[in-house]
Every structure is written in structure tokens, then in C-alpha cells.
Amino acid sequence: MPDAQAARTTDPSGLVADLEAARDAREDARDAVEDVGKDRLRTLQEAIDGLERLFDQYEADATGTGDFKSYIDFQDDLVAFVEELNEDLPEREAFESLLDLFKKRRLSESDFAEARDRLADARELVGRLDDLADAREAYGDTRTRVAERADEYAAEVEQLERLQRLGDADLDAPVETLRDPIETYDERVRAAFREFRESAPARDVLGFVETTQSYPLVGFDSVPDDLAAFVADREAGTEPLPQLLEFAEYSPSKLDHYVAEPRALKRAVGGNRTYLDRLDAEPLTVGWPPAPAAELRHRLEELVSVVARFAADDVLAALHAVRRRVRDDDYQRLRTAAVAEHELTDSEKQRIESGVADDLAAAREAERELRDALDRL
Template identity: 75%
Template structure:
């Protein structure tokens, strides 16, 4: 159940405590971003990025020369290092933060012989500069943490929204009149569903494949009916080839024939094998399910629109008795007490034993808590 998942994710915390904790985490993360942003702005983001580039450039210079320019190393490397270091420092912007620390290296390295300790001291003199550059990393990390906390808060708010919907459903079904005469809905729906299944089964087994698939294509103009579209190659084959006049079961049987045997029955057997054999799964699954109402039925507003579309499709292949049965369903859905009967049908059909026990225990307090928790998190997300 969704509420169980929420509790589990929150360490079994009550919704109010869970939402408060997440909201506090979000506020803290937002404050951390603001603080990190202020520390960057105190120096300037552009200036800090330039300082980082300068430190990276100096590190590359040290890596290039340190081994050869120290001790009794290569004197030419020592001279080249001195020249490159002077050029590097002179090229730095005058307003670069900690520029003095870079300039101090010129005196530090103005010796006849360099040692590893000189390079270690040089790096130490730049520690403050590296701390300043670290503010950029702090801002990046604070933003990443804020994004993660915000994601958790949004996901938890969605979980509470799902829990609200679940509990509202239970409360509604708990109020259902289980003594309501649901047979007055069930009987016309079952009559129609059975009749349309049989009519479509007969239509599919005896009518030309191009007519059956043509009906499916026509039904695409009625999106609430819900047929899957006919694969393009199959639609083209049955429309253009003589074999399209055969019923679907016959085409499927042909697709199992060997090419030499099939050659006696249809022209271009390879085309049939590609179009029919390649779409066997689609043809095998093609049935009346998209034309049925099902039990328990959908809400009235949704079902009324769908029934209007079903009438337009069913009348194209089924007999008057099937269409009449469909009209009986339409009349049942227009009843003033349809919602009462449907709620009772859904309660009878869908409620699990656990849900029935939950309803008996009462869902009002849990519903109020879930609503408050969702609202707390939505407010926190809007604020930060």
C-alpha cells in the first residue's frame, strides 16, 4: 500500500514528522546554497575562476620542471623554469586575488640551486589561494545537495499525493451501499460484452481480412475504443493483394505452409509470409476486448463518451441485437443512481480483505495526515 511505502521510506515516521524533517532538510540545503553563493560573491565568481586557472597553470609548470630543476639537476631546466615562471607571473591580471602570493614565488625561486622544499614552500604560500578557489567547489557541492534534497522532497510529496488518492478511494468505497442492486448494471453489461465478443469472433473468422483490418483502421478515429493500429505492411498487403479477401484464420494457416505448397494457393507467397507471418502476434491477439465495457464499469462521464464511440464502431459489423444490447448499457449508465451502483460494484469487486479491514478501522485520520504532509512539502518546495 502506498502509505506503507511512505512510512518505510521515512523510517516509520509519522507523516507530519516525516514532512517536517524533509522540509527542514530542504531549508537547510537552500540556506547552504545561499551561504556558499555569498562566499563566492564576496570575491567574485569570475575572479575565482581566473584564480583557479592560474593555480592550474602553475601546477602544470611545477610538474614540468620540478624533477629536473632541483638538486644537481639539469641547469638548462633550471634556467627555463626561471624564465617561464617570470613570464607566467607577469601575465597574471593585476586584480587577480592572491596575486601577491604568486609574485612572492619569484623571490623564493631566485636561487642558484633549488630543492624540493622550495617547491613545497611555494605550494604552502598558495594555500590561501586554494582555499578561495575551494569556494567554487563548495557552491557546486551545495547546489548538488540541494538538488538531491529537493528531488527527495518532490518524490515524497508525490507519494503522499498517491496516498491521498488511495485513501479517498477507500473512504468512497467504504461509504458504498453494498446492498445496492448491482445486477441492474451487471446484467446489461455482461449481455453486451458476451454478444460483442461472439459477433467479433464470427466477423474475424469469416469476413475478408481486409474488411476486419479496415474496421480496426476506421476505429482509430474513435480513440476511446482503443484498438492497436494495424501494422503498415500488413495493412498494405491485405488491401492490395487477392489474398486479402481471405479470412484472417485462413491467412494464418497459409503463413505456416512451406513456400512450395503456398505457391499453389496465393500469388507471391513470400509477400504473404512477410506480411502475415511477420505480424502473427498482432493477428493472434486481435479480439473484441477494445469493444467490451468490462466489470466493474468505468465512471459515468468516462463511460458515456466511450459508449458513444462504441456504437459507431460496433454498428459497422455486428447485428441489431448486439447494437440493442449496447444501447441497454447506455441507458443503464444514464441512471440517476449509476454512481451508487458503480461504487457498490467496485467495492464488491476490488476491495481486498486488508482494505476492508482498513476501512473498518477508519481512514479519516490517515487521510488528513497524508493531505497535511503533502501540503507541507508542496509549500516547502514552493518556498525554496
């Protein structure tokens, strides 16, 4: 039975039925409130609460052989309370009946219990407000479950579409004709940037990184403001980055022999060591497998402008070779094969072999059913 219930709560049809039931329950609860009137029910709630406060105030002293003055005060306050009730208050007769119930010489706890019993119907009416709030919350929770399940199906559709696309890949395609120029460029640009980082003045290296902010597809993280200001304004900025990082490890007294403001260097360089340690050529590489043609073409245009600022001709020649290869008609076929070869797991390959078309159609239909239900209910 639990397995059947679990299946019902995740199956699209079951979820739609849950949403429809929650919608109907909310509408029934709203109709029940409107039959009486929300404002009238709230007024009734206030009357019940007021009466309970009155009972709490007098019950202990006005019962049995209690304080006679409390008994008289209770009688007077009860009459005044009932007389002030709205004429169209639901269940007003039940409140009025309490005047006769308590018109006796001695009161007992059973009288107060009887009084509360007489207000049972009034409490039930007021309960419609809570029922409506609960029904609205349940409806909202059910919509959330349906929406989350629809999102899960959407993700499944995306994954299955990917598998279907990769399943059509020509795994015998000569991907090395694409891999070779990309690996050549990536190796050369890494070596060139490593040399640039290790030998050029830190001011020039970080200035280059700041320049790349005008090329959003290159992707360097921006230089921290304090570090950029330090290398731009201090003589130490003419030192290579490895030297500055080594200086940052010195004690202030030892560092005082090498730079004019040792504490400023330790704050700016030492405080940004993580940034500097991570500064490498990865934003300049193409990577494997490469991006889709349209995306990569735009990025390569930016890379040509950026890499030319520090790299030698052999790096640029390799980059241009990649650009030409991306423009070839067979790029998409080779890229798809490369992605399939690189990304597909053994389980995904097995799933492709068994066929994904039926699963994809089912996932699309399930998502559509749930989206339609969210629009309709």
C-alpha cells in the first residue's frame, strides 16, 4: 500500500488529481465562509473570545460558595456583553440563552460547562475560517509539489534530449583533426602566460588582466582594488609577481630592506595570495570538448585581441588555426562526436543503446500534463 501511495503522489495523473482535489476543497471552504460572511464570522470569533475572557475572569470566584460580589459583577457584565452583540450575529440566540442559564442564586462549574456546550455550533461556524486557511495552505503546498515535479520532468527532458543528440553522434568521426589544433593552442598559450606572469612586472600582468574586463567572453576575475592600486602606485609594482609573493612571506623587518612600504605590500599582496595563486591561463584556453560553433566563434574573436597583448607569433598562429577549424563545415559533427566521447558515462551509453525516444516522449507528455494542470487549476 505505501508503494501504491508513493506512486500516486509522483505520477502525473495522481498529482493532477491531488491538485484538483485541493482546488475543490479550497473552493468548498471558501463557499462555506461566504455562506455566512467572512466579516460576520470574524465578529462571531471576537464574541466567543470576549465571552471566554469573561468566563476566565469570574468562573473561579462566582461559583459554589464563592465571592458574592463576583457573582453580581458577573451577572451585570454578562448582560451588558450580550446586549452589545450585533443583532445579526450568527448564533446570537445561543449567547442570549446564557442569560437564563446563569439567572440563579448559585452557580457551579457545570453551568459554565453547559454555557460552553451551547456555543458549540458557534465555534463550529467560526472554524470555517480556519478550514479556509488550511485549505488554501494545502492548495498552495500541492501546487508547489506539482510545479517541482514538472521541473523535474523538464530536467529529464533536457537530459534525454542531450542523450538523443549525442546518440546520433558519429563516433568514428576523426575528432583528432579538431583536437590537435585546440591542444596545440592551449599548450602554447599556457606556456606563454606562465612566462609572462613569472617575468613581466606585476604592474603589467595585472594591468593586462584589468584590460580583459572589456572582453567578457575571456573570463578573468577582476583584480582586487587594493592590489591593483598597490602595483600601480608603488615601485614594488615593477617586480614580477613571484618576487612580490616571496616578499609577502618575509617579516616586516626583513622586508624593510627590499621595499619602501613593507606593511602595505603584505596587506595588498599577502592579503590577495589566493587570487594571485589562482591567476593562470585557463580563461585564455579553448578546452576540450570545445563549445558550440556560434559561441566559440565570438570568444575566439576576443581571444585574438587579448592574446596578442602578451604572446608571441607562434601562439597567435595556433589560435588562428583553431579559428579556421571552427569555421569548417564539419565542425559541428566533430564537436558532437567529441562531446559524446568525452561526456557519456557507461550507463548513459547503455541507455542510448536501449533507446531514449519513448522515455523522452513520456517525459515531455508528463511535463505538459502538469503545466496544463497548473494553468487550469
